[in-house]
Amino acid sequence: MSAHEAGSLHARGRVPAWLEVPADVNALLPALWPGSALKAADGVLRVGGMAATDIAAQVGTPAYVVDEDDFRARARAFADAFAAAFAPLAGARVHYAAKALISVGIARWLAEDGLAVDVCTGGELEIVRLGGIAPEAVAFHGSNQSDAELSRAMALGVGLIVIDSLAEIGQVARLAAAGDWRADVMLRCSIGIEAHTHEFIATAHEDQKFGLSAADGSVAEGVRRLAAEPRLRLRGLHSHIGSQIFDTDAFAQAVRRLAGLTAGIEREHGLRLAELGLGGGFGVAYTTGHDPLDPAAIAGQLARQVEAEFKAVGAGVPHVTVEPGRAVAGPAGLTLYTVGVVKPVALGGGFTRLYVSVDGGMSDNIRTALYGADYSATLASRRSSAPPRLARVVGKHCESGDIVVKDEYLPADIAAGDLLAVPVTGAYCHSMSSNYNSVPRPPVVGVKDGLATVLVRRETVDDLLARDLYA
Numbered sequence: 443m444s445a446h447e448a449g450s451l452h453a454r455g456r457v458p459a460w461l462e463v464p465a466d467v468n469a470l471l472p473a474l475w476p477g478s479a480l481k482a483a484d485g486v487l488r489v490g491g492m493a494a495t496d497i498a499a500q501v502g503t504p505a506y507v508v509d510e511d512d513f514r515a516r517a518r519a520f521a522d523a524f525a526a527a528f529a530p531l532a533g534a535r536v537h538y539a540a541k542a543l544i545s546v547g548i549a550r551w552l553a554e555d556g557l558a559v560d561v562c563t564g565g566e567l568e569i570v571r572l573g574g575i576a577p578e579a580v581a582f583h584g585s586n587q588s589d590a591e592l593s594r595a596m597a598l599g600v601g602l603i604v605i606d607s608l609a610e611i612g613q614v615a616r617l618a619a620a621g622d623w624r625a626d627v628m629l630r631c632s633i634g635i636e637a638h639t640h641e642f643i644a645t646a647h648e649d650q651k652f653g654l655s656a657a658d659g660s661v662a663e664g665v666r667r668l669a670a671e672p673r674l675r676l677r678g679l680h681s682h683i684g685s686q687i688f689d690t691d692a693f694a695q696a697v698r699r700l701a702g703l704t705a706g707i708e709r710e711h712g713l714r715l716a717e718l719g720l721g722g723g724f725g726v727a728y729t730t731g732h733d734p735l736d737p738a739a740i741a742g743q744l745a746r747q748v749e750a751e752f753k754a755v756g757a758g759v760p761h762v763t764v765e766p767g768r769a770v771a772g773p774a775g776l777t778l779y780t781v782g783v784v785k786p787v788a789l790g791g792g793f794t795r796l797y798v799s800v801d802g803g804m805s806d807n808i809r810t811a812l813y814g815a816d817y818s819a820t821l822a823s824r825r826s827s828a829p830p831r832l833a834r835v836v837g838k839h840c841e842s843g844d845i846v847v848k849d850e851y852l853p854a855d856i857a858a859g860d861l862l863a864v865p866v867t868g869a870y871c872h873s874m875s876s877n878y879n880s881v882p883r884p885p886v887v888g889v890k891d892g893l894a895t896v897l898v899r900r901e902t903v904d905d906l907l908a909r910d911l912y913a
């Protein structure tokens with residue numbers, strides 16, 4: 443019975459290798475949940491001292507829930523680890539990558555905890571400014587920035603502008619002259635290393651839009667052009683090699699190439715590049731199939747690599763910035779949904795897939811559709827004594843790719859009205875959310891010490907209609 447319900451006989455070959463039939467389908471999988479998450483004997487998920495049922499009663503579903511203490515602890519763990527590991531060298535600073543998840547309230551947490559922030563648009567810049575992040579603690583980053591965005595960044599006095607193209611050098615210089623501003627800049631380099639999850643490739647060129655190519659001489663040309671711009675001061679090189687990276691060899695290769703590039707520029711131009719940007723991309727566990735490094739291990743490894751590689755090429759060891767986004771926000775967040783239609787779909791060969799529909803979907807989590815991302819899920823509102831059954835969690839959108847969780851074992855009696863929680867949705871879910879099918883976006887709710895605080899309220903149909911000038 444149990445094996446049949448679990449689908450482990452009939453679904454053989456249709457289950458990802460990393461997905462195991464849980465011994466207790468009510469239990470939270472380790473490492474996927476915020477620090478405060480637990481299930482008591484009643485099976486109700488608790489996070490930040492709040493029962494999932496109470497959160498749902500207060501704010502409705504779907505809802506993004508962020509464990510404030512967990513988010514802040516992760517941000518501080520990065521800041522502390524990099525400060526400690528690079529203290530014997532030239533120091534390091536952690537810029538939280540705002541694009542992962544940001545709101546004014548979250549920016550306030552970061553400001554209180556002394557984090558610097560990386561933003562890539564004028565919108566992100568205004569949010570972190572309103573949250574009290576000092577302009578000098580902001581790095582302004584991005585591709586294809588408008589004059590208005592760059593002017594605003596310089597008028598506020600951001601600490602760094604990371605330049606992404608040769609054209610942007612002329613643009614920033616022209617705007618700086620017009621506004622009588624000066625700017626410290628870094629050059630984002632495309633160094634032929636591209637890393638995602640467990641693999642990286644190292645090539646001469648990278649076929650993507652970001653940065654100046656090291657291989658085709660664009661970096662050297664950028665350095666020459668910057669030297670002729672009295673208002674712009676080149677602080678160093680920057681690279682961001684990808685996201686959801688577990689392969690530390692990818693970072694080691696990046697550091698090696700950046701050290702070589704830096705040494706060449708310093709020799710040729712008689713410059714000292716005192717700053718090095720290593721980007722973000724540190725992986726998190728979305729499922730038990732992932733095994734991320736902790737910030738102290740990452741920082742220690744990068745410090746050893748930076749010291750060794752820069753000394754090897756005779757360049758001064760630079761001050762380092764890193765920009766974790768996902769690794770701070772991802773595991774601190776979860777999404778609460780209410781289950782609706784539960785539909786077994788017979789696929790032949792004796793395999794029936796259980797489709798569990800929730801009241802959100804690809805508009806609040808596009809990562810499964812966009813990247814084929816894996817997620818996990820758990821029943822959050824009660825304890826079940828039913829056996830585990832392989833299920834697929836889908837949304838309410840008019841698209842067959844509207845999948846939230848491709849494969850997960852859920853209690854076989856999962857039913858309409860149950861709450862379902864999907865962990866590790868803190869990063870790139872709210873920030874990438876859309877109004878597809880004119881579905882209003884969920885709220886972002888901070889939880890801490892038994893209290894829920896709405897950071898971003900739920901969108902309403904009236905909000906959607908407010909933009910429709912014929913409504």
Ligand SMILES: *Cc1c(COP(=O)(O)O)cnc(C)c1O
Nearest residue numbers: 539682685722723765766767768
């Ligand atoms: C996206 C991005 C980051 C953050 O990446 P994570 O994978 O969230 O850590 C950092 N720096 C730059 C330049 C980025 O584009």
